[in-house]
Amino acid sequence: MASIPQSKLPVINIENMKPGTETWLSACHKVRHTLEEYGCFMVVSDGLSQDFKKEVYANVKTLFDLPTETKMKNTSPTPFHGYLGPFRTRQLYESMGIEHATSLDDVESFANLMWPSGNDQFSKTMHSYANLVSKLENLVRKMVFESYGVDKYHESFSESMTFVLRLNKYRPPKSNETNLGAVPHTDKDFVTILSQNQENGLEVQIKDDEWMNVEFLPSSFVVMATDAFMAWSNGRIKSPSHRVVMNGQEDRYSIALFSFKKGIIEIPEELVDEEHPPRFKPFDHFKFLEFYAKDSRYLDHRAIELFCENN
Numbered sequence: 001m002a003s004i005p006q007s008k009l010p011v012i013n014i015e016n017m018k019p020g021t022e023t024w025l026s027a028c029h030k031v032r033h034t035l036e037e038y039g040c041f042m043v044v045s046d047g048l049s050q051d052f053k054k055e056v057y058a059n060v061k062t063l064f065d066l067p068t069e070t071k072m073k074n075t076s077p078t079p080f081h082g083y084l085g086p087f088r089t090r091q092l093y094e095s096m097g098i099e100h101a102t103s104l105d106d107v108e109s110f111a112n113l114m115w116p117s118g119n120d121q122f123s124k125t126m127h128s129y130a131n132l133v134s135k136l137e138n139l140v141r142k143m144v145f146e147s148y149g150v151d152k153y154h155e156s157f158s159e160s161m162t163f164v165l166r167l168n169k170y171r172p173p174k175s176n177e178t179n180l181g182a183v184p185h186t187d188k189d190f191v192t193i194l195s196q197n198q199e200n201g202l203e204v205q206i207k208d209d210e211w212m213n214v215e216f217l218p219s220s221f222v223v224m225a226t227d228a229f230m231a232w233s234n235g236r237i238k239s240p241s242h243r244v245v246m247n248g249q250e251d252r253y254s255i256a257l258f259s260f261k262k263g264i265i266e267i268p269e270e271l272v273d274e275e276h277p278p279r280f281k282p283f284d285h286f287k288f289l290e291f292y293a294k295d296s297r298y299l300d301h302r303a304i305e306l307f308c309e310n311n
């Protein structure tokens, strides 16, 4: 079991390992056990150099500096995939979505919407970022599948994955405003991978009444499990509740890569037995997202429970 120093997210090294080696297998188990216990961990990645990160966040800031009516052109038929302006439960928040961000054409289409003659630098940078992070997403899933002995499903699962890159901005609160940038919630994609500029604010609920302040290390990402990943694992993996609290005086920017599976997610038969009867019926991931967009009565894991019960 991963042991963690008091109030620090576990940091796991998952890069530069050869599948099949003992180091690899032991890392796979560590990833799985940490996701079962905490639902999230931190990865320090060679790919996120200080220079690259600066370039990524400079581009994100340029994007948010555009007029609101331009940003509102970022629309999508899929819920939570386009522009989100500040709203009642997220007054400090503004967010944009780049769908299929691992395809350069799609990032360019997004940039063409935002800037009349496109923005090559933005497109190249965000596309490289999306590729780096989607590789990490793939690796995390592979490690968990392998640790559960269901690696044979990994490849076909990966072929059905699609990614949206969500760029977030949180402004500091005015004196009469709440400092809650994002209310407590669990994520509805499959694996979330987060980074931030230098401003902290993410908090993860470790126990009922205990919120852990996440301090991102340089070059780090936070890997977070979700309701869909929890359901796939028949309830073994934790979908941690998290929130954003703005204590600083500077704008906070973060980027979330959300992965979604096109089609049905079902519990592998290997994770079902007499002691572990299936807790979730097979479900269509995007239909779950549509359901959640219409019925957001529960922001936490109860949403997937309700959806699977009634579909």
Ligand SMILES: O=C(O)CCC(=O)C(=O)O
Pocket: 166, 168, 182, 187, 194, 196, 201, 202, 242, 243, 244, 254, 255, 256
């Ligand atoms: O900004 C962050 O660090 C977290 C964002 C988040 O939780 C989300 O977009 O679901």
Ligand SMILES: [Fe+2]
Pocket: 185, 186, 187, 242
């Ligand atoms: Fe989230």
